[in-house]
Amino acid sequence: MTVHNLYIFDRNGTCLHYSEWNRKKQAGISKEEEFKLMYGMLFSIRSFVSKMSPLDMKDGFVAYQTSRYKLHYYETPTGMKIIMNTDLGVPSCRDVLHQIYSTLYVEYIVRNPLCVLGEPLQSELFTSRLDSFVRALPFFSVRAA
Amino acid sequence: MAIFSVYVVNKAGGLIYQYDNYVPRAEAEKTFSFPLDLVLKVHDEKVVVSFGQRDGIRVGHAVLSINGVDVNGRQTAEGKDIVEYLKEPSNYPVSIRFGRARLSSNEKLMLASMFHSLFAIGSQLSPEVGSSGIEMLETDAFKLHCFQTLTGIKFIVLADPRQSGIDGLLRKIYEIYSDFALKNPFYSLEMPIRCELFDQNLKSSLEIAEKAGTFGPGS
Amino acid sequence: MARQSTRSTDSKKMNSELFTLTYGALVTQLCKDYENDEEVNKQLDKMGYNIGVRLIEDFLARSSVGRCQDFRETADVIAKVAFKMYLGITPSVTNWSPAGDEFSLILESNPLVDFVELPDNHSNLVYSNLLCGVLRGALEMVQMAVEVRFAQDTLRGDNVTEIRMKFIKRIEENLPAGDE
Numbered sequence: 001m002t003v004h005n006l007y008i009f010d011r012n013g014t015c016l017h018y019s020e021w022n023r024k025k026q027a028g029i030s031k032e033e034e035f036k037l038m039y040g041m042l043f044s045i046r047s048f049v050s051k052m053s054p055l056d057m058k059d060g061f062v063a064y065q066t067s068r069y070k071l072h073y074y075e076t077p078t079g080m081k082i083i084m085n086t087d088l089g090v091p092s093c094r095d096v097l098h099q100i101y102s103t104l105y106v107e108y109i110v111r112n113p114l115c116v117l118g119e120p121l122q123s124e125l126f127t128s129r130l131d132s133f134v135r136a137l138p139f140f141s142v143r144a145a
Numbered sequence: 146m147a148i149f150s151v152y153v154v155n156k157a158g159g160l161i162y163q164y165d166n167y168v169p170r171a172e173a174e175k176t177f178s179f180p181l182d183l184v185l186k187v188h189d190e191k192v193v194v195s196f197g198q199r200d201g202i203r204v205g206h207a208v209l210s211i212n213g214v215d216v217n218g219r220q221t222a223e224g225k226d227i228v229e230y231l232k233e234p235s236n237y238p239v240s241i242r243f244g245r246a247r248l249s250s251n252e253k254l255m256l257a258s259m260f261h262s263l264f265a266i267g268s269q270l271s272p273e274v275g276s277s278g279i280e281m282l283e284t285d286a287f288k289l290h291c292f293q294t295l296t297g298i299k300f301i302v303l304a305d306p307r308q309s310g311i312d313g314l315l316r317k318i319y320e321i322y323s324d325f326a327l328k329n330p331f332y333s334l335e336m337p338i339r340c341e342l343f344d345q346n347l348k349s350s351l352e353i354a355e356k357a358g359t360f361g362p363g364s
Numbered sequence: 365m366a367r368q369s370t371r372s373t374d375s376k377k378m379n380s381e382l383f384t385l386t387y388g389a390l391v392t393q394l395c396k397d398y399e400n401d402e403e404v405n406k407q408l409d410k411m412g413y414n415i416g417v418r419l420i421e422d423f424l425a426r427s428s429v430g431r432c433q434d435f436r437e438t439a440d441v442i443a444k445v446a447f448k449m450y451l452g453i454t455p456s457v458t459n460w461s462p463a464g465d466e467f468s469l470i471l472e473s474n475p476l477v478d479f480v481e482l483p484d485n486h487s488n489l490v491y492s493n494l495l496c497g498v499l500r501g502a503l504e505m506v507q508m509a510v511e512v513r514f515a516q517d518t519l520r521g522d523n524v525t526e527i528r529m530k531f532i533k534r535i536e537e538n539l540p541a542g543d544e
Contacts, residue, residue, distance in 0.1 A: 004272035004273065005272050020272070022272075023272040024272060024273050024274050025271060025272060025273055025274045025276075027269055027270055028269075034270070037266060037269070037270060038270055040266075041263060041266045041267070041270065044259060044262075044263055045263060045282070048256060048259050048260060048263065049282070049284050050205070051248065051252065051256060052248075052256055052287075052289070052303065053245075053284060053286045053287055054149045054150070054167075054168055054169055054245070054286070054287060054303070055169055055171060055245075055286040055287065056171055056203050056205065056206075056245065056286065057284055057285055057286040058285050058286075059284070059285045060284055060285070061282070061283075061284050062283050062284060062285060063282075063283045064267065064279045064281060064282040064283065065279070065280060065281050065283075066267055066268060066271060066276045066277045066278055066279055066280055067275075067276055067277035067280060068271055068273040068274075068275060068276035068277070069271055069272055069273050069276060071267075085272050087273075
């Protein structure tokens with residue numbers, strides 16, 4: 001099992017943070033374009049899902065999987081979105097993503113008055129904390145170290 | 146357990162077959178006095194609740210009928226604008242039925258081609274080599290399962306998140322498609338499927354799948 | 365930066381009187397810096413707004429509250445969860461308008477005004493106006509435009525402190541597509 005990469009977007013679609021761990025394939029476009037494509041896809045999935053659903057939803061879209069990876073999605077009521085790609089063996093990650101929001105983002109970014117909200121995150125502390133948090137996840141293991 | 150609906154999408158992203166198997170009823174009717182304590186907005190040519198939910202009326206529900214008469218999009222049966230009508234104190238008390246809006250066939254066409262693109266983007270954004278597109282999309286209310294054949298036709302099933310046995314069902318639908326659509330000499334490829342036998346067989350396979358599906362681990 | 369890492373999320377480590385005094389110093393300094401009370405009220409509201417847009421994230425992270433789909437729900441969460449969490453008081457929710465878009469928060473006590481006596485020459489000062497800004501900023505981040513004002517204030521001789529909140533609209537352009 002493994003974690004491939006992680007994206008954090010704000011409510012306006014700005015990619016605040018991106019990190020990757022075991023990523024074997026790049027999308028073949030620049031990072032900026034990739035972020036736009038990812039955000040656009042999520043935007044469309046949300047609209048797709050809310051139209052398509054035969055029932056009233058609470059959380060809405062939570063995850064999708066392809067033959068090779070699983071995308072986990074978490075969104076706060078303020079519109080911040082956290083996306084984590086893992087392999088197929090990883091179970092639901094909602095709690096993990098919520099923890100990244102509450103114990104890392106709110107703790108190191110929102111509460112730090114010097115961090116400007118709505119701009120890509122510059123905080124080294126946040127980045128290193130996030131890195132150790134993800135590496136410590138039970139399903140994080142580097143297959144080919 | 147329930148299977149909600151089935152979609153078949155051709156190579157180009159066109160919807161060639163759609164069937165709603167089970168549509169849950171989520172409706173509520175209530176009599177209101179002035180002023181209306183719900184916030185309404187016009188969305189996709191429907192009047193929907195944007196804020197305020199109680200007595201079974203939920204955010205996202207559309208106005209379906211007023212005083213027992215079905216509405217027509219954003220207008221009442223007499224052709225008056227619903228939002229304006231509900232601003233007029235003399236029209237109260239008024240009884241309004243709310244519920245999830247049904248998809249029109251145009252919306253279904255649009256959604257099918259939308260999924261077609263999402264499927265492709267899902268594959269492009271893969272962090273791993275050789276990934277397919279989206280095979281399963283999960284929400285708290287339903288799961289969407291998609292099987293794409295080597296020839297590029299997509300079979301999509303919407304089901305209850307706990308429904309199992311969908312992978313088998315998708316392959317069964319593929320079989321039914323090749324038996325009763327493809328082998329029918331009067332069926333032209335990539336075009337909407339209008340075959341009696343296809344319908345019948347699809348319905349019975351859905352019934353079997355619903356009965357066999359248990360509360361086991363998701364398929 | 366390393367010193368930050370030792371901080372805890374314990375909310376009860378600061379003396380609340382120091383907080384009250386800090387707020388008092390802030391308001392009096394504003395009174396010196398600006399000519400009239402209206403301008404001070406405006407500044408307090410603006411500062412509160414800037415606090416609110418950040419505080420909401422902290423609030424959502426610490427409580428398990430989801431998106432409100434009804435203004436009554438919003439009122440309840442503000443009174444029972446948010447005020448309790450940040451000010452240690454639980455105001456009562458009353459005076460609903462018939463359309464359910466306006467209500468009052470009645471504060472039995474207000475920690476901000478613990479040692480305050482309003483001088484006569486500041487009769488128009490809304491001393492705790494910061495709170496209005498906080499509420500407005502926080503709700504705006506969850507796509508709700510509201511109007512918040514002090515309707516009564518014990519500082520000005522009223523029996524209770526009353527914050528009046530009025531729902532204006534959902535901020536649809538900020539609402540992510542497909543949001544219910």
